[in-house]
Amino acid sequence: MKKKPDCIERGYVIGINGHFPGPTIKAQVGDTLHISLSNNLSTNEGTSIHWHGISQHGTPWADGTASISQCAINPGETFHYRFTVDKAGTYFYHGHYGLQRSAGLYGSLIVDLPLDKKEPFHYDSEFNLLLSDWWHNTSLHQELALSSNPFQWIGEPQSLLINGRGQYNCSMAANIVNNNNNATLPQCKFRSDNEECAPEILHVDPNKTYRIRIASTTSLSSLNFAISNHKMVVVEADGNYIDPFEVDDIDIYSGESYSILITTNQNPNNNYWISIGVRGRKPNTPQALTILNYKKTSISSSNIIPNSPPPITPQWNDFNRSKAFTNKIHALMGSPKPPTHYDHRLLLLNTQNLINGYTKWAINNISLVLPQTPYLGSIKFKINAAFDRGHPSDNFSGGYDIFNPPANPNASFGNRVYMFRMNQVIDVILQNANVLSGNNSDIHPWHLHGHDFWVLGHGDGKFKQGYDEKRFNLKNPPLKNTVVIFPYGWTALRFRANNPGVWFFHCHIEAHLHMGMGVIFSEGVEHVKDIPKEALACGLTKKIPMSFFNTTNN
Ligand SMILES: O=C1O[C@H]([C@@H](O)CO)C(O)=C1O
Numbered sequence: 084m085k086k087k088p089d090c091i092e093r094g095y096v097i098g099i100n101g102h103f104p105g106p107t108i109k110a111q112v113g114d115t116l117h118i119s120l121s122n123n124l125s126t127n128e129g130t131s132i133h134w135h136g137i138s139q140h141g142t143p144w145a146d147g148t149a150s151i152s153q154c155a156i157n158p159g160e161t162f163h164y165r166f167t168v169d170k171a172g173t174y175f176y177h178g179h180y181g182l183q184r185s186a187g188l189y190g191s192l193i194v195d196l197p198l199d200k201k202e203p204f205h206y207d208s209e210f211n212l213l214l215s216d217w218w219h220n221t222s223l224h225q226e227l228a229l230s231s232n233p234f235q236w237i238g239e240p241q242s243l244l245i246n247g248r249g250q251y252n253c254s255m256a257a258n259i260v261n262n263n264n265n266a267t268l269p270q271c272k273f274r275s276d277n278e279e280c281a282p283e284i285l286h287v288d289p290n291k292t293y294r295i296r297i298a299s300t301t302s303l304s305s306l307n308f309a310i311s312n313h314k315m316v317v318v319e320a321d322g323n324y325i326d327p328f329e330v331d332d333i334d335i336y337s338g339e340s341y342s343i344l345i346t347t348n349q350n351p352n353n354n355y356w357i358s359i360g361v362r363g364r365k366p367n368t369p370q371a372l373t374i375l376n377y378k379k380t381s382i383s384s385s386n387i388i389p390n391s392p393p394p395i396t397p398q399w400n401d402f403n404r405s406k407a408f409t410n411k412i413h414a415l416m417g418s419p420k421p422p423t424h425y426d427h428r429l430l431l432l433n434t435q436n437l438i439n440g441y442t443k444w445a446i447n448n449i450s451l452v453l454p455q456t457p458y459l460g461s462i463k464f465k466i467n468a469a470f471d472r473g474h475p476s477d478n479f480s481g482g483y484d485i486f487n488p489p490a491n492p493n494a495s496f497g498n499r500v501y502m503f504r505m506n507q508v509i510d511v512i513l514q515n516a517n518v519l520s521g522n523n524s525d526i527h528p529w530h531l532h533g534h535d536f537w538v539l540g541h542g543d544g545k546f547k548q549g550y551d552e553k554r555f556n557l558k559n560p561p562l563k564n565t566v567v568i569f570p571y572g573w574t575a576l577r578f579r580a581n582n583p584g585v586w587f588f589h590c591h592i593e594a595h596l597h598m599g600m601g602v603i604f605s606e607g608v609e610h611v612k613d614i615p616k617e618a619l620a621c622g623l624t625k626k627i628p629m630s631f632f633n634t635t636n637n
Pocket residue numbers: 235236435518525595
């Protein structure tokens with residue numbers, strides 16, 4: 084039996100082609116990707132992979148959302164994803180079945196501009212960092228805990244990971260005390276590049292500019308990213324160019340991605356900490372660290388540790404600081420502007436409730452339970468029995484007190500769909516509120532499939548119709564696919580329903596989605612053609628004769 088290196092806490096992880104994280108997919112705008120996904124999971128679960136941030140325009144069945152765009156891919160089955168990437172940017176892919184993202188099913192997806200196009204900023208080289216979090220409990224344990232009565236929260240992660248690497252049960256600060264890296268705890272010894280648990284060290288040349296792509300596929304954690312002694316210029320958010328601004332550190336919520344530029348203008352004889360730490364929720368996870376190494380400086384294990392302490396992660400609940408960062412993000416001059424008016428507005432109240440004693444999350448008092456038959460098929464082929472065809476509520480009672488636990492804690496399950504007409508301009512006001520018990524309000528990063536949306540603004544307290552619209556930024560609101568709602572606050576977004584398909588809109592905290600924190604949007608499904616039969620081979624669409632498909636599927 085090979086001696087277990089002292090750095091490993093063994094556990095179950097989902098790999099792709101034997102790798103964790105999954106392989107980085109690199110493409111150019113206009114490329115059509117053909118990705119065959121074979122389910123060889125030993126846990127005998129279904130699976131699907133979502134290409135986070137990719138519009139899937141014309142290929143809504145490739146969005147990778149089990150029960151929405153396709154059937155879950157059963158053990159032993161293969162599903163062929165074929166889609167075109169139509170926008171450059173920093174993206175990622177991840178499992179969208181159960182809590183498989185938490186189990187490690189993710190990887191980076193980078194879309195470059197065509198060779199004849201230039202980015203609106205200069206850099207000499209680039210790095211790609213995929214941030215995530217890690218529990219020692221398996222994702223199946225977590226599913227069980229969340230579905231138990233009494234409710235068991237999954238707890239905060241044991242580790243934060245950078246490109247799948249992290250430390251456990253030791254803050255690297257343990258090393259700072261003695262600089263020659265003979266750490267207090269053996270598992271805290273900082274490892275150089277080649278060892279099994281070594282973090283990925285970024286090796287740089289002095290006086291160069293580097294683009295660092297950062298995406299967060301965390302299952303729960305909101306993170307703050309910083310590099311000692313190096314300021315950073317933010318130039319991209321969720322695949323959209325933004326008006327560059329310089330900061331010491333960035334906040335990044337689950338589902339978001341950024342590109343920052345750093346210039347290596349510091350003392351080249353030193354190394355510098357790269358740090359991610361938890362914000363937004365009371366932390367119980369050490370910061371994850373790796374190193375920015377100026378190549379002039381050798382990284383022999385003796386002097387690998389920077390001679391200054393790691394960055395201090397800002398106070399987790401300093402939400403004014405968080406809002407100040409978020410409010411710095413504006414679209415780059417020349418970006419598409421939002422329509423000046425909306426056709427249809429949704430006010431979606433986020434509450435934590437009880438259903439038959441189980442703790443769930445609900446939107447306008449409905450906790451989402453996905454149907455057996457994927458919506459795309461049942462809407463395309465008008466199979467009315469597949470889900471509740473009623474209209475979900477567009478708003479919530481004006482008298483709702485967002486500052487206290489719900490007076491009536493009960494909610495209901497549902498699977499209704501918000502149906503939009505093609506090209507309607509949709510406004511969504513996401514309203515946060517107090518949780519089920521105690522005085523607390525969680526942050527929630529909301530992610531929309533199939534679209535980018537303009538973030539028109541954030542506000543505190545309850546959204547006041549007819550008044551808060553005056554604060555909307557219609558001049559240069561950022562385009563994003565994920566946006567945070569702050570405790571006891573609201574966030575306003577606008578998008579055009581111009582992408583035929585059925586699209587998930589949900590909290591990107593995996594446990595919250597699992598507890599029902601999502602809604603379904605549908606638009607222009609009558610224009611969807613050629614749905615592959617593998618996307619329909621389950622539930623009620625499974626029983627439709629192929630001949631019927633062939634007549635109505637084109
Ligand atoms: O959904 C959640 O449940 C717990 C807590 O609210 C109840 O235990 C928590 O921190 C969440 O984000």
